[in-house]
Amino acid sequence: MRAFDSSLPIDAVLADLTESLRARPNAVLVAPPGAGKTTRVPLVLLDEPWVQGKKLILLEPRRLAARAAADRMARTLGEAVGETVGLRVRLGSKISCKTRIEVVTEGVFARMILDDPSLEGVAAVLFDEFHERSLDADLGLALALDAQGGLREDLRLLVMSATLDGARVAGLLGGSPVIESEGRAYPVETLYLGRDPNRRIDEQVADAVTRALRAETGSVLVFLPGQGEIRRVETLLRERVTDPAIDIAPLYGALERGEQDLAVSPAKPGRRKVVLATSIAETSLTIEGVRVVIDSGLARVPVFEPDIGLTRLETVRVSRAAADQRRGRAGRTEPGVCYRLWEEAATGALEAFARPEVLSADLAPLLLDCAAWGVTDPASLAFLDKPPKPAVKEARALLQQLQALDDEGRITETGRRLRDLPLPPRLGRMVLIAGESGQARDAADLAAVLVERGLGGDVVDLSERVERFRRDRSKRAEDMRRMAEGWAKAAASSANGEKHSSGALLTLAYPDRLAKARGKPGEYLMANGRGAALEPHDRLAKEPYLAIAEISGGAASARVLAAAPIAPDEIEAFLGDKIEQRQEVTFDRQARALRARAVRRYGAIALNERPLRVPETEEAARALATGLVSLGIDGLPFSKALAQWRERVMFLRKAEGEEWPDLSDEALVATAEEWFAPHLVGKAGINDIGADLLSEALRSLLPWNLQRRLDAEAPTHFEVPTGSEIPVDYGSEEGPVLAVRVQELFGLDKHPTIAAGRVPLVLHLLSPAHRPIQITRDLPGFWRGSWAAVRADMRGQYPKHPWPEDPLTAPPTRRAKPRGT
DNA sequence: CTCTCCCT
Incomplete structure (x- = not known):
C-alpha cells in the first residue's frame, strides 16, 4: 500500500477498507473529524486493481471543502490541482487528461450522472461528509445505486461519514460492511450555563461572552441562529467590551466576502477575536486561535410548506450531532472549552441528528431530476428517507403547471430545457x-x-x-x-x-x-x-x-x-x-345589506368590479338571511308583541317539551336559511325588512295546530280578580312573572297558573306605588302567613289604601279607599 | 424568535 510521510488515525483501517472493496462493491466508513479520511482514502484506493485506469470521484458538500480536499491531496503527491487530482465545481474546473481523482461538489455529481447514467470511465464514487444529508447527496446516492443495479454492477460506492448511524446506510447499500476509525482532536471541557426562559437569548449570550473573555484565554467563536441575533449581540458587546485589544466580527452567508474573510482570518498578534457566527462556521472552516466556543443551541432551518408552495424559516434546537460539531471547533489546534446555553440534562432531549434536507425541502428540482432519470415516482428509488408525499405532490403540481412534466409525470421538452x-x-x-x-x-x-x-x-x-x-x-x-x-x-x-x-x-x-x-x-x-x-x-x-x-x-x-x-x-x-369574470353577491356587515358586483378575479384577487342590482334569487336571499343573523338575532326588527310571542313559545318548549320549536338565538342562526330566507327573495338589506315581515317569517315556524294551544297555555295576559288584564313577562329567568298590586288579588284563594295548570306564575306583589313587596309562588300561603306583617308595615305608608285583616273576603280593587269610609 | 445554509 502507498506510504505516507506522517501517520493519521485512519491508517489503522485502510487495509480493512481495501480488502472489503475488493470483495464487494459497497462499503460504509465512519470516521470522526481529524481521522484523515478525506485526503487518504482516495489516494489509497487509486492503487487498487479494480480501478484499472478508471477514475475515482470524491463528493464534497461545499465548494470550499472540495477545493481544500483537492489541494491537500495534490500537495501529498507533490503536484498542483489539475494533474492527478482534479476539481470540478460550478464556477470553474481544473481537470486534465492526467486526472484520476475528480473532487466535485454534490450538485455537480447529480448533473454528471444525469447526463451519463453509466458513469463511463468511473470506477468508484466516494460520498464524503454524508452525515450532512444534503438533498444532492441523497439524490446522488439514490441514482448511483440505481445505475449500479442495472448498467454498472462493477461500480463501487463508498459512503464516508463523521457521525452517521452506519447501520441504516449500510442497509441501503445492500448490507455492506461498516468500517470504523478513531478520530483525532484535542480535549474540550464542556460547561453548561443553563437558559433563563424569561430573558432574551441575545443578553444571555452576551453575558456568556463577557464571562468567557474574563475567565479564558484565546479567541471566542459564538454560534447564534441568525443575522438578527448576531446584530443584537454585536450591539450589546460593543457597549460592554471596553478592552481595545478585542475585535468583534460577525460571520454569516449574506455578508460581503471581505467581511467574511475578516471574520475567518486569525486574530492579529496580541489581539483576541470574538466571532459571532451562524451555523456557517459549524464545519469545514477553521478559525485559527479559537479555543472557546459559546453555543446558543439554536439554528434557523428552512421548512417547505407544500400547502402554499413556500419555504419559511424556523428557529429550532440544534441536534446533538451539530452541538458536538460546534463544540469540536474549540479543540482544532489546542485543548479548549465550550459554554453551552442549556442545562446538561436537556442534552438528552436533543434530536440525535439534524433533519435530512429531503424531509423538509422544496422537492421540485428533485422531482424534475428524477423525471429526467426516467422515474416518475421518487419513492421507487433507494432513498435513506423517502421524500414526503405532500411535498412530492406539490412539486408535481408545480412542474405540471410549468409544463415541465406531462399528466403522467414524465418530463416534457420544456422540462428538459428547464433542467439545462x-x-x-x-x-x-x-x-x-x-x-x-x-x-x-x-x-x-x-x-x-x-x-x-x-x-x-x-x-x-x-x-x-x-x-x-x-x-x-x-x-x-x-x-x-x-x-x-x-x-x-x-x-x-x-x-x-x-x-x-x-x-x-x-x-x-x-x-x-x-x-x-x-x-x-x-x-x-x-x-x-x-x-x-x-x-x-x-x-x-x-x-x-x-x-x-x-x-x-x-x-x-x-x-x-x-x-x-x-x-x-x-x-x-x-x-x-x-382571469375569471364572476357575478358575486356578498353581505356587507357594515351596511347590513347585500352587495352584488360583476368581478374580474385572478385567484383570490378582485382585479376590478362594478356594482349590480341585487338579484332576486333564492341564493341571494340565503346570503342575506345568514348574513343578517350572523350579526345577532337582537339586531332584527322585533316588535314588542313578537318578542313576547317568541318568549312564550320558548317557555312552552321548556315546560312541555320539544314539540314546540326551538327559537333560541343559536337555533335561529343555525336555521336561518329555512325560516328566514324564503321571505327575503328580492330584498337587499335590513332597510327592506319590517317588523311584519319578521313576524311572518318567525310565526311560520309554529305549526298551526300549536297556535291555539299557545294562546291557551301561554296567554299574553292574565286576568286578575279586578278584571285587569296584566301582561305576563315570559322573558324572566325565574319563570313567567306576573307583577301586580296586591289589592287587585283580594279574594283569590288559588295561586294563578298557566300551561294547563302545570306552571305557577311567579307573583311579584307590588305596593300601591308599584314598589315590590314580596315574591311568591304560593298565594294562599302568603295570605295566611306574611300578609299580617306586610299589612302592619304598609298600613302606615299607604293609609288611603285598603289593608283588610282578611284579604280573602275583601273586594279586589285598583283604587284607594273611597273617601269617607 | 423580524431570513439559515449550500449547490447545478
Missing part, C-alpha cells in the same frame, strides 16, 4: 419564456439577485436590486453576471418583442404571488389567498399591484422581502387567460 438551466424551476421558466420575447437577459439578472442572497442589496424593490447588481464591481457580482449571461444565452431566441417590466417577468415565475393593495398602506392580498405586508413607508407601499417573489414569516405576519410593481395592462397581458 441551473436554476430553480420557477426561475428557469421565467428566463425561458422571457427569452421568447427577447428579454432573457433582464430575466436572468432578476433570477441572479433572487438566487444569490445579498446581491444588489436588500431593498424590497427588485428593479432597484437589479440596477445595483449591474453596477456592482465585486468578484461575486462579476461571477454572477457571467453566469446570468450563460442562462440568458441558453434561453435566448432571435425574437424581439415588447419590453416588459420586472414585475411582469416575475409573474412568469410566481403567478400565485401577484398581490393587490388592501385598505391600509403597505398591506396586500396575494392571489394564493394569503396576506403580505410592506413597511408603510417603503416606496413600493403606494403601488396598487405588486409581483412578489419572496416573503417571510408565518401566516399572520408575512413580510414582503422582494417584489416589483406591475401595471394593470401587464397583468392582463401575462395572466389574462387565468
